[in-house]
Amino acid sequence: xxxxxxxxxxxxxxxxxxxxxxxxxxxxxxxxxxxxxxxxxxxxxxxxxxxxxxxxxxxxxxxxxxxxxxxxxxxxxxxxxxxxxxxxxxxxxxxxxxxxxxxxxxxxxxxxxxxxxxxxxxxxxxxxxxxxxxxxxxxxxxxxxxxxxxxxxxxxxxxxxxxxxxxxxxxxxxxxxxx
Amino acid sequence: xxxxxxxxxxxxxxxxxxxxxxxxxxxxxxxxxxxxxxxxxxxxxxxxxxxxxxxxxxxxxxxxxxxxxxxxxxxxxxxxxxxxxxxxxxxxxxxxxxxxxxxxxxxxxxxxxxxxxxxxxxxxxxxxxxxxxxxxxxxxxxxxxxxxxxxxxxxxxxxxxxxxxxxxxxxxxxxxxxxxxxxxxx
Numbered sequence: 001x002x003x004x005x006x007x008x009x010x011x012x013x014x015x016x017x018x019x020x021x022x023x024x025x026x027x028x029x030x031x032x033x034x035x036x037x038x039x040x041x042x043x044x045x046x047x048x049x050x051x052x053x054x055x056x057x058x059x060x061x062x063x064x065x066x067x068x069x070x071x072x073x074x075x076x077x078x079x080x081x082x083x084x085x086x087x088x089x090x091x092x093x094x095x096x097x098x099x100x101x102x103x104x105x106x107x108x109x110x111x112x113x114x115x116x117x118x119x120x121x122x123x124x125x126x127x128x129x130x131x132x133x134x135x136x137x138x139x140x141x142x143x144x145x146x147x148x149x150x151x152x153x154x155x156x157x158x159x160x161x162x163x164x165x166x167x168x169x170x171x172x173x174x175x176x177x178x179x
Numbered sequence: 180x181x182x183x184x185x186x187x188x189x190x191x192x193x194x195x196x197x198x199x200x201x202x203x204x205x206x207x208x209x210x211x212x213x214x215x216x217x218x219x220x221x222x223x224x225x226x227x228x229x230x231x232x233x234x235x236x237x238x239x240x241x242x243x244x245x246x247x248x249x250x251x252x253x254x255x256x257x258x259x260x261x262x263x264x265x266x267x268x269x270x271x272x273x274x275x276x277x278x279x280x281x282x283x284x285x286x287x288x289x290x291x292x293x294x295x296x297x298x299x300x301x302x303x304x305x306x307x308x309x310x311x312x313x314x315x316x317x318x319x320x321x322x323x324x325x326x327x328x329x330x331x332x333x334x335x336x337x338x339x340x341x342x343x344x345x346x347x348x349x350x351x352x353x354x355x356x357x358x359x360x361x362x363x364x365x
Contacts, residue, residue, distance in 0.1 A: 007208065008204040008208075011204040011207070015199075016199055016201070019195050020196040023192065024192055037207055042211070045214065094194060098187070101191055102191065116188075117188065121185070
């Protein structure tokens with residue numbers, strides 16, 4: 001029988017961080033929550049093995065990412081997200097800067113977005129990203145360079161340029177956060 | 180640029196971490212255990228089905244022959260999971276790759292459920308196969324296999340893309356339970 005307390009402790013210490021990382025990769029909070037929780041369910045089913053992994057958090061992140069990009073799972077997640085939408089109505093409002101960033105991240109291809117998040121948010125090296133994604137290091141470098149180039153106009157260094165460039169309506173916000 | 184990007188991504192992640200509504204770990208463990216139990220049940224059904232199919236094949240080709248079960252089972256299993264040229268063509272036409280069957284299995288449906296779905300679809304007239312509704316699924320054979328939540332999720336998925344056609348193709352290809360299981364596991 002797998003140890004429930006080990007799993008619970010692992011979940012308590014890592015789940016929120018992983019939701020944050022998945023949210024940056026997908027731009028959809030409900031989808032990130034569902035994918036991460038589904039990954040933990042799968043981890044529990046093979047917990048004696050997963051427990052022994054050198055980097056369990058990376059395993060969950062990889063599984064959750066695959067779930068979130070799987071089109072059929074997405075359909076199921078959308079249904080779940082629809083049921084949960086009312087619960088998210090009372091979540092703290094997202095700032096225009098972050099909405100701009102989400103919009104910018106969504107404009108770049110998924111592999112580039114994943115590389116950007118793994119490098120700049122998770123703090124993985126190029127080789128570590130290559131190991132996690134299964135892509136060669138050269139490809140990861142190219143994805144990072146292209147992703148950064150695409151994001152550059154939208155992610156400026158000074159606080160001044162980070163002020164809202166566009167006025168977002170309630171509808172814009174809802175579309176971006178729920179799409 | 181790098182620091183700014185890092186800072187903004189951290190803010191984004193912090194927002195999500197702080198706003199996330201997550202279930203308690205005990206609920207996820209329960210769900211995982213329940214799913215594993217259900218899958219074991221499905222596999223048991225599948226084994227019974229495969230064993231029965233092997234029995235029928237051997238009896239019909241060798242009436243009266245009494246060969247030991249151990250000697251015939253492996254050969255029949257290996258042959259039964261090989262797709263014929265016709266099956267491969269039908270699945271390919273519907274753009275139904277191994278990965279998609281595996282995805283269906285990974286979405287929580289057991290081989291028995293996929294098989295039942297294909298069987299239920301095959302009973303419908305061709306023009307109705309592309310328009311499966313929740314009501315049809317609920318009223319059909321699947322009612323014995325799927326929970327209400329799974330039926331809703333499945334009907335939702337059917338309306339998302341060309342999955343109805345793909346499932347119809349599964350039925351048309353007359354895949355055996357063993358073939359489905361082999362595809363889903365590959």
